[in-house]
Structure formats: structure tokens, C-alpha cells
Amino acid sequence: MTTAASPSASADPAPRPDARFLRALRSESVDATPVWFMRQAGRALPEYRAVRERATLLEITRDPALCAEVTLQPVLRLGVDAAILFADITTPLAGMGVAFDIVEGRGPVIEHPIRTAADVAALRAFAPEAAVAPLLEAISIIRGASPVPLIGFAGAPFTLACYLVEGGPSREFIKTKTLMHSDPATWNALLDHLVTATIAYLHAQVAAGAEAVQIFDSWVGGLSPLDYERRLWPHMRRLFEGIADLDVPSIHFGVGTAGILGLQASAGGDVIGLDWRIALSKGRRIVGDRAVQGNLDPTLLLGPWEGVEESARWILEENDRRPGHVFNLGHGVLPGTDPDQLRRLVELVHDHGASR
Numbered sequence: 449m450t451t452a453a454s455p456s457a458s459a460d461p462a463p464r465p466d467a468r469f470l471r472a473l474r475s476e477s478v479d480a481t482p483v484w485f486m487r488q489a490g491r492a493l494p495e496y497r498a499v500r501e502r503a504t505l506l507e508i509t510r511d512p513a514l515c516a517e518v519t520l521q522p523v524l525r526l527g528v529d530a531a532i533l534f535a536d537i538t539t540p541l542a543g544m545g546v547a548f549d550i551v552e553g554r555g556p557v558i559e560h561p562i563r564t565a566a567d568v569a570a571l572r573a574f575a576p577e578a579a580v581a582p583l584l585e586a587i588s589i590i591r592g593a594s595p596v597p598l599i600g601f602a603g604a605p606f607t608l609a610c611y612l613v614e615g616g617p618s619r620e621f622i623k624t625k626t627l628m629h630s631d632p633a634t635w636n637a638l639l640d641h642l643v644t645a646t647i648a649y650l651h652a653q654v655a656a657g658a659e660a661v662q663i664f665d666s667w668v669g670g671l672s673p674l675d676y677e678r679r680l681w682p683h684m685r686r687l688f689e690g691i692a693d694l695d696v697p698s699i700h701f702g703v704g705t706a707g708i709l710g711l712q713a714s715a716g717g718d719v720i721g722l723d724w725r726i727a728l729s730k731g732r733r734i735v736g737d738r739a740v741q742g743n744l745d746p747t748l749l750l751g752p753w754e755g756v757e758e759s760a761r762w763i764l765e766e767n768d769r770r771p772g773h774v775f776n777l778g779h780g781v782l783p784g785t786d787p788d789q790l791r792r793l794v795e796l797v798h799d800h801g802a803s804r
């Protein structure tokens with residue numbers, strides 16, 4: 449196994465369609481259920497904390513070798529079946545002319561929130577090769593060094609809009625939803641801009657070597673089904689149509705989505721992410737004939753192993769050895785999670801064995 453310590457950029461890395469993660473995304477049979485964790489880099493690992501002693505998140509994403517190293521840390525320690533590029537959903541915003549900072553313990557804070565038609569008109573067109581060159585270079589290093597497939601990703605337009613309009617992390621998304629309801633023209637212009645940028649961003653990541661992509665719609669569970677359908681669905685549809693020509697699978701993820709899962713699935717995504725508020729078999733019935741990813745409550749990992757084990761086995765039984773299941777948490781790894789719990793969970797999922 450090549451390690452992150454000896455990154456070797458590969459110009460044209462060999463495809464690995466038989467990796468169990470990629471087989472599961474295509475709903476093909478697997479020798480064991482693949483597993484990875486959202487936010488697997490960063491939150492739980494002491495080796496990440498060590499890197500953070502000398503570099504901020506923004507600095508890591510602008511240093512290809514360091515970014516590759518941090519991306520591969522959880523692969524080497526935990527034995528997961530996929531790597532996810534180390535970046536933040538806000539990373540591409542700088543390339544749109546948005547000034548922001550990532551504040552320790554709080555999250556992304558936007559210097560001048562976007563609230564008017566003029567604010568939206570002032571956004572710059574996103575040109576990935578100019579805006580995120582170091583990140584694209586990191587992808588090619590990771591492709592040459594990673595023993596498992598690399599997931600590229602982007603924030604979904606609603607979740608990005610929540611940061612842009614609120615100006616920072618929020619619970620209720622009041623300003624965002626108020627803009628959506630009271631100024632639909634500005635709302636649509638903002639979402640159009642974000643969708644166009646995201647299509648370009650994901651194309652650039654795949655061209656650089658990403659083998660699957662995930663769209664994170666972390667805050668979409670705040671919308672009613674009616675608002676999703678009227679105000680967001682057309683934008684999500686355009687996003688998935690815009691990446692349909694990529695020959696890598698897409699994962700469509702959201703949190704608190706039990707009430708809008710059918711709508712989300714109809715907007716697009718080869719694989720639908722489920723959180724823990726819905727039983728996996730029920731989620732499968734709603735999203736129909738496609739793969740699912742999920743769905744352990746990440747809070748369980750802060751408690752005793754027995755609780756993790758009981759719920760993980762329940763999820764695997766809910767899936768009933770059907771092909772097309774990628775094991776994951778229902779949301780990201782929480783700060784303070786013991787990496788040994790994560791490693792044990794990977795072993796449990798793998799030991800469960802093959803799909804039909």
C-alpha cells in the first residue's frame with residue numbers, strides 16, 4: 449500500500465471499477481458491505497489535530513501534499529472503503545468572490561452576507577482551474593496514493609445558501625427561508641449561480657480523478673415538502689442533469705429528510721443518503737430502485753460499544769443482504785468520537801459478510 453508520506457501524482461490512474469465501494473454504489477453484489485464515514489477526516493483523529501497545530505483548514509486545502517495526507521489519514525487508521533477529499537463545502541465560495549472564514553468551534557462565517565439582487569449579481573462566475581487549483585492537484589496525488597476510491601463532493605445549493613444568506617451557522621434558517629418566500633427572483637438567481645458553479649466544480653474534481661461524488665444537503669430537512677417541490681426541486685434537478693454526463697456515481701445526501709425523501713430521490717442521485725430517523729428498509733421503499741447510504745446515529749459512537757453494535761446490526765438486518773448498501777453514519781462523525789470505536793465499527797460491518 450502506498451502511503452500519504454510518499455505521494456506520487458499519477459497522470460492517468462487506472463480505474464478500479466471492482467472496488468467494493470463502487471460496486472455497491474452501482475447496486476452490484478459485494479464480498480462485504482463497504483463502509484466510510486462522513487467527516488471521517490478531521491473530527492476524531494489525533495494525527496489531524498497534530499496537522500492543525502501548524503496549519504488551518506484553509507491552509508490545508510491550499511497545500512496539495514498536506515491535503516492529500518489529511519484525506520488519507522482515516523483510510524490508513526480506520527480501514528474504510530472510501531476516501532473523501534479534505535475540503536469544506538464553503539471552499540469553492542472564495543472563487544465566487546465571497547470572503548469568509550472558518551471559525552474554530554463555530555463554522556463558516558461570511559463577511560458580507562448575500563441578501564439582495566445586487567449581492568447575487570456581484571457573485572463571480574466560478575472557474576475551478578483558477579479557483580481551486582491546489583485542491584485539484586491534491587486529487588491527483590490522492591488518486592495515485594489511495595488504496596480505496598476517492599469521493600469528490602460539493603455542498604448542495606440550499607445548504608450553501610443557508611451559509612451565504614444567514615452569514616454563518618444557524619438553526620432555523622429564518623433569513624434564508626424569508627428570502628426564498630419574499631423575493632423568489634433573487635432566490636432563483638442565487639440558486640442558479642450556485643448550481644452552475646457546482647456543476648463546474650464537480651466536473652473539475654472528476655476530471656482530476658474523483659471516482660464518485662457526493663452532494664451534501666445537510667440543512668434541507670428544514671424545508672416543507674411544498675417548499676422543496678416549488679422552490680428547490682427545479683434547481684436540484686438542474687444540478688443532477690448537469691452532472692449526468694460524468695461517468696462516476698453520485699450520492700445525494702441530506703439530514704432530517706424522512707418527509708421529503710421521495711422528492712429528493714426524484715430530483716436525482718444514483719444513491720440516496722438516509723439519516724437515522726428512518727428505518728433503512730422504509731427509506732429503500734421510498735427511494736425505489738437505487739442504492740442507499742447510511743444510517744447509524746453518530747451519537748451512538750460517544751456511548752458504549754454495545755449500543756453501537758446493536759444499532760449497526762439492526763441496520764445490516766434492515767438491509768437484509770440486498771446489494772446497493774453503503775454503510776455510513778446518518779450524519780458526520782461528532783467531535784470527541786473515539787477513533788477506536790470507528791475502527792471496531794468498520795470491522796463489524798466487514799465481518800457481517802457478503803450481499804446476495
Ligand code: CP3
Pocket residue numbers: 485486487488489490491500504505532533534535536537538550552553554555556601617664666779780
Ligand atoms: O468528511 C471529511 O472528513 C472531509 C472534509 C469535510 C469538512 N467539511 C472539513 C471540515 C467535509 C466533507 C465537510 C462538509 C461540510 N462542512 C458540511 C456538510 C456535512 C455536514 O457535516 O453536514 C457542512 C454543513 C460544513 C460546514 C462546516 N464546516 C461547519 C458547520 C464547520 C464547523 C464545525 C466542524 O468542526 O465541523 C466546518 C469546519 C470544518 N470543516 C472542519 C473540518 C475538518 C473543522 C475546522 C478545523 O479543523 O479547523
